[in-house]
Amino acid sequence: MGQTLTGLLKAVRARTGQGGTPRPEPTAALRLCGDYLADLAAGGALGDAGRTGLVSAIGGLTTASGTGGDGLFDALLRTGQRALEAGGEAETRLALDIAVEATALRSRSKGAWRLRGNALDALGRRDEAVQAYERHLALQQNPASAEDVRRRIAALKDLRACLEEAAELLPGEDGTALRALHNAPAGQARTVFAEIVRRHTAEGGGMADPAVRRLTARYAAYRRLLDRDRMADPLLGGAEPVGVSGLRRTVAGRSVCLVAGAARIADEERDPDGPLGKLIDGYDLVVRCDALPAAAPRTDVHAVTLRGDTPWTGPAWGHRAGTRLVFGDPLAHWRRSLRARLAAGAQDRVGDASLRRPLDDPALLGEDGWGTRTTTAFTVLRLLYFLDAADRLDLIGFGLPGQLLPREREWVAARATHEDETEMRTALR
Structure with a gap:
């Protein structure tokens, strides 16, 4: 796989005018993919199927870059989606960078705005994700296809409401810290919220304290929404x-x-x-x-x-x-x-x-x-x-x-x- 990865890296750099004959001004996506492949090659062999699928998609994007038109744009979105599915932080940031360029190239592409919303969502930038999702909805003509996006927007707003309600119970630094968690990565949000709940449970007389019970209830609701998205009809x-x-x-x-x-x-x-x-x-x-x-x-x-x-x-x-x-x-x-x-x-x-x-x-x-x-x-x-x-x-x-x-x-x-x-x-x- 190492030789294949190196060969693909050379092909991407050739498309972007690096290390060879000057080419036309490259797209930002190809430069970003080239940088990603360089870092990946330096790290050794691929370790999972998600990254392998992303490398394959980058190869498809490199090939399509000589054709232009819808084929190139579809390959761009496909590469962004594979980056998002790979799941690592570097891959998710690559997905967001690709989505940003895609929305700049075609500001009325509902697929590009959804990819952008998904990437922002995965990075914990939830307010920006809502804005991107709402742009997607404004362009979406099929109500059935938009239902899951509406549901995700509602879940993100419910997450903010949980934090706001919990913060009102804790004036001072802890309340400020809770509000800041809305635009924090999920892992950080879990850890910080849990630590605040543990500390106030220990200091406030445990579950016998009504304020502690309300705080714990908000934490439980927050974790459920963070770990499992809302269902349109739970029954x-x-x-x-x-x-x-x-x-x-x-x-x-x-x-x-x-x-x-x-x-x-x-x-x-x-x-x-x-x-x-x-x-x-x-x-x-x-x-x-x-x-x-x-x-x-x-x-x-x-x-x-x-x-x-x-x-x-x-x-x-x-x-x-x-x-x-x-x-x-x-x-x-x-x-x-x-x-x-x-x-x-x-x-x-x-x-x-x-x-x-x-x-x-x-x-x-x-x-x-x-x-x-x-x-x-x-x-x-x-x-x-x-x-x-x-x-x-x-x-x-x-x-x-x-x-x-x-x-x-x-x-x-x-x-x-x-x-x-x-x-x-x-x-x-």
Whole structure:
């Protein structure tokens, strides 16, 4: 990777007129990326996937810089987003610098203003982040797409209100220190606020003191907002959590089919005169996995697997489903993804933490060796097979290439009781 990084650094410097033939006046973004790569190269090998993705994006930006137009601007925003996702302080500052240039180049780009708001937010510069978010909202024409930004603005204003209310309880230096935390990095804000609460709890007679209780309540509210963003509807439109027993009751005595996500299956199912749609519609429960097109037919159970370093940044799960099962680890990422991506009213039941990693959970299946690459389809299939409650369990379309991994296909073949190539159906029970 070291040689690749060095070569990319030379390419960036060539684009900006450093160390070679003079070039036209460079963009500030390329100079900033060159400086970042130089510092990164001096630090040795890359240590995480986030930085690797950023270096790849910088390579794309370098290539696009010779083309201009929308392609170059898109590459600029993509590089800023990868810098933000990398998560380090240097990378976040690079994201902000890129966003500042992007908003200067196109002052009416809603994507550039959102990137700028996100970077300022991540750096703890919350008042400036609100201003950038509000510029984004002024340009955003799609109300649904703007809802999460409105929610974030409200959360930032609530954070300030928590600090103001706590500061009013503590006149003097501590009150001033609390107000200053609104535009401080999250780690510093946590530490300083916690220390002030500890000191006043010890000096003020503990929780028996009403003022201390109010201060502690403000601290608790502040930490919740700082660590977990607001949800548009915490009750998700009345959706209920469902565990292992609840899922077993849902499928007990019913016919269940798991439908492959192949394009051929979707096309044949939508054919009003085709037999496949009628076959699938005859089951009591239809199970589908991962990304669902807006026009997808009935989905009674929707299963998804969290992928990548920041799975909570994916699109919302807005397609209607009776039950939604989300598989993922670690627990903190799973919880954050549910808060960010579940859509109120889009499901009646949501799988709880007992169902988030059924294959390797020792309290459930506890089977070793499947690994993180296991397909969502096999995970939900193995779970349903383990529950042993469905009257009938069939696979539709999984004989097509690419639907299951080789070891998963072997597992299915060893347990299949019937196969019908005409119907593309494999029966397991």
